Amino acid sequence: MKKYEQKPLRYAVDALEPHMQKCTIEFHYGKHHAAYIANLNAALEKAPEFEAPECPARLVHHLHHVPEAIRTAVRNNGGGHFNHSFFWKCLTPNGQGAPVGELAKAIDRDFGSFDAFREKFEAAAMSHFGAGWAWLILKKDGKLAVCSTPNQDCPLMPESVVPGIEHGRPILALDLWEHSFYLQYQNRKADYIKSFWKLVDWEQAEKVYQKALAHRLAKAEGKKDGCCCSQEKQGCMI
Numbered sequence: 292m293k294k295y296e297q298k299p300l301r302y303a304v305d306a307l308e309p310h311m312q313k314c315t316i317e318f319h320y321g322k323h324h325a326a327y328i329a330n331l332n333a334a335l336e337k338a339p340e341f342e343a344p345e346c347p348a349r350l351v352h353h354l355h356h357v358p359e360a361i362r363t364a365v366r367n368n369g370g371g372h373f374n375h376s377f378f379w380k381c382l383t384p385n386g387q388g389a390p391v392g393e394l395a396k397a398i399d400r401d402f403g404s405f406d407a408f409r410e411k412f413e414a415a416a417m418s419h420f421g422a423g424w425a426w427l428i429l430k431k432d433g434k435l436a437v438c439s440t441p442n443q444d445c446p447l448m449p450e451s452v453v454p455g456i457e458h459g460r461p462i463l464a465l466d467l468w469e470h471s472f473y474l475q476y477q478n479r480k481a482d483y484i485k486s487f488w489k490l491v492d493w494e495q496a497e498k499v500y501q502k503a504l505a506h507r508l509a510k511a512e513g514k515k516d517g518c519c520c521s522q523e524k525q526g527c528m529i
């Protein structure tokens with residue numbers, strides 16, 4: 292049975308200060324994310340007949356293959372593992388401030404401008420009620436979209452198990468759970484959301500977007516490109 296593991300962060304726990312403080316990362320990465328992985332592994336132990344894929348993105352994308360008895364636990368904790376792993380890679384101490392490459396062009400094409408996209412993303416994040424995530428995704432039709440998902444649901448999850456959310460391939464994610472900002476920002480969620488722009492790794496987002504485009508093309512040609520998370524094939528993005 293596959294045991295999922297937490298990969299190390301690509302930066303020091305205090306590297307994102309002052310926008311994201313060390314104590315937030317220590318609790319968020321060290322306690323909350325770690326707990327999702329422990330709970331995911333515990334759930335999988337209850338269904339030893341199920342062969343969990345190595346890639347957590349594939350696990351959540353194929354949630355309909357997970358035995359029903361543990362599906363809700365895998366949805367919540369597998370989602371929690373994938374979403375957080377993806378989120379950590381969206382961040383960098385050396386944020387470039389604005390999108391680059393083909394993603395920059397696609398943002399202009401689909402939202403009008405980077406400012407218009409940012410406004411839409413912030414509005415989606417602010418108006419999301421309760422725990423969840425804000426996303427930039429690539430939809431099946433090849434267009435970018437902004438959306439939010441509740442709890443640990445993610446746009447990769449199958450429609451048959453998680454209806455009512457926008458489905459697509461994640462390009463960028465922002466954690467909206469209070470555990471991601473309350474230690475530093477308390478009730479100032481808007482300030483937390485604004486601080487995100489200082490930390491976004493747009494070079495990474497461009498790589499993820501390129502992968503998503505390649506995957507879409509391969510699918511249109513009836514080929515498989517191996518990974519459903521748009522990231523590096525080896526271990527995906529995490």
Ligand SMILES: [Fe+2]
Nearest residue numbers: 323466468471
């Ligand atoms: Fe979180």
